Amino acid sequence: MSNSPAVNLWTIRDELAADRHGALRRVAGLGYRGVEPFEALDDPAGLRAAAEDAGLAVCSAHSHRFFTADRDAALEAVATLGTDLAIVGTGLPDDAFTGPAALERTADALNALAERAAGYGLRIGYHNYWSEFAARVDGRHALEALADLVAPDVLFELDTYWAAVGGADVPAVLDRLGARVPAVHLKDGPITADAPHVALGRGAMPTAEILAATPAGALRIVEMKASDGDVFAALAASHAYLNSPSARPG
Numbered sequence: 001m002s003n004s005p006a007v008n009l010w011t012i013r014d015e016l017a018a019d020r021h022g023a024l025r026r027v028a029g030l031g032y033r034g035v036e037p038f039e040a041l042d043d044p045a046g047l048r049a050a051a052e053d054a055g056l057a058v059c060s061a062h063s064h065r066f067f068t069a070d071r072d073a074a075l076e077a078v079a080t081l082g083t084d085l086a087i088v089g090t091g092l093p094d095d096a097f098t099g100p101a102a103l104e105r106t107a108d109a110l111n112a113l114a115e116r117a118a119g120y121g122l123r124i125g126y127h128n129y130w131s132e133f134a135a136r137v138d139g140r141h142a143l144e145a146l147a148d149l150v151a152p153d154v155l156f157e158l159d160t161y162w163a164a165v166g167g168a169d170v171p172a173v174l175d176r177l178g179a180r181v182p183a184v185h186l187k188d189g190p191i192t193a194d195a196p197h198v199a200l201g202r203g204a205m206p207t208a209e210i211l212a213a214t215p216a217g218a219l220r221i222v223e224m225k226a227s228d229g230d231v232f233a234a235l236a237a238s239h240a241y242l243n244s245p246s247a248r249p250g
Contacts, residue, residue: 005242006034006059008185008223012231013038020047024054030236031243034059036221038089040077041065048081059219060085060157060183062127066113067091075120085182085219086122087157088113090129097135097142107149114154125155125182130193133166133173141168147180156180159223160210161187161197171206171213183219184210186238197224199237201247211247 007027009016015023027035035051037044040061051058058081063074066088078086088110096106114124132143143163147156158181160170174181188203189195200207200222214220222238224231241247 004033005031005239006036006219006221007032007235008036008038008062008221010038011222011224011227011235015231020050021053024050024056026232027235028054028056030232031239032222032235033057034219034221036087036219037061037081039063039065040081040086041070041074044077044080058083059221060087060125062087062089064089064091067109071113071116075117075122078122079120084122085125085155086117087125087127087183089127097132097137097146100137100145103137103142103146103149107146110146110154111151114151118153123153123155123182125157127157127185128159128162128166130162130166133163133168141166141173144173144176147177152180155182157183157185157221159185159187160207161185161189161191161205164191164205165193171209174210174213174215179215181215181218183221184214185221185223186210186242187223187225188238196226196228197234198227199234199241201241202237207241208247211242 012023035056036059040063060083061078061081065074095102117124128143133141135142137145163170186200187197188200188205189197191204227234
């Protein structure tokens with residue numbers, strides 16, 4: 001499934017709330033074969049059943065509650081969803097990337113979570129926003145400094161758009177992180193924090209170069225925080241882009 005694009009379900013959160021089965025069937029009808037829930041604890045058994053009924057597999061799953069009293073319930077929910085890749089969406093302190101001491105604390109927290117997750121047969125990945133790249137530690141993007149501090153089994157789901165908003169050369173970051181990236185989030189737009197997103201290939205992101213730098217076998221997950229037009233039309237255009245020569249440089 002890693003060779004087939006997937007959709008982060010935050011993209012269609014309103015449609016899911018209105019008609020979960022119908023929304024998932026529409027995603028599958030566009031050619032996607034994988035989905036990524038945005039909160040694993042939200043009815044994991046029911047969501048997995050609905051996804052499978054639509055012909056979709058859960059490729060990975062986010063939770064915002066890995067650093068709360070719900071940690072073990074969240075890990076169990078990821079396992080229930082049928083994936084082994086648990087993604088930290090948020091939940092770290094606001095100052096988690098503000099300097100060397102903060103990074104050490106963040107690394108300790110992620111290492112402890114990864115050790116706990118292994119007992120559930122899960123891998124842990126960290127999903128970035130822009131602040132982890134806008135912040136610098138010893139002259140480097142804070143997220144890349146963190147990568148040197150965490151255990152090798154702590155992975156990174158690189159959100160390519162937010163990394164670009166934070167000032168990163170995204171293909172270069174992918175080259176440096178290499179196999180530590182089992183999944184990428186793909187968005188397009190004007191590379192600003194608050195603007196709506198557009199279909200892949202229709203904004204300012206260097207998506208072809210990003211795809212060329214993405215590790216072989218990594219999940220390619222399409223996500224839009226907001227869209228000015230029909231979200232399913234944008235997902236259809238994004239899927240077509242990912243399966244066209246336009247997605248390959250040169």
